[in-house]
Amino acid sequence: MITVFHPLNSIEAHAVKILLVGEGIETRVTGDYLQGAMGELPALGTLQVQVPEADAERARALIEAWQREGDGEDDAWIPPELR
Numbered sequence: 580m581i582t583v584f585h586p587l588n589s590i591e592a593h594a595v596k597i598l599l600v601g602e603g604i605e606t607r608v609t610g611d612y613l614q615g616a617m618g619e620l621p622a623l624g625t626l627q628v629q630v631p632e633a634d635a636e637r638a639r640a641l642i643e644a645w646q647r648e649g650d651g652e653d654d655a656w657i658p659p660e661l662r
Contacts, residue, residue, distance in 0.1 A: 580607055580629035580631060580632075581629060581630065581631070581632045582627045582629050583628055583629065583630050583635050583639050583642065584627070584628040584638075584642050585627060586628060587626075588626070589626065592626045593608060595628050595642055595645070596608050598642070599628070599630060599642075602637075602641055604630050604634045604641075605630060605631055605634070606629070606630055606638075607628075607629045608626065608627070608628055609626070609627045609629060610625035610626045610627055611626060628642075
């Protein structure tokens with residue numbers, strides 16, 4: 580397994596995992612349990628999203644596309660009935 584993404588938090592890590600697994604890429608999140616063990620210290624850099632080396636390039640491309648989708652001016656989702 581090779582690291583393809585360093586998420587900011589557990590939610591982002593698992594969102595990326597769901598994205599990659601949905602595309603048929605075996606995915607592992609590491610460092611998830613270290614977040615609570617750090618106490619008052621910031622736990623930045625402990626989380627990693629890993630995939631098999633053969634899938635790394637494709638996984639990175641999918642993650643980059645996912646990140647670009649979230650770069651819109653208005654990321655808030657508004658239900659159609661409230662628009």
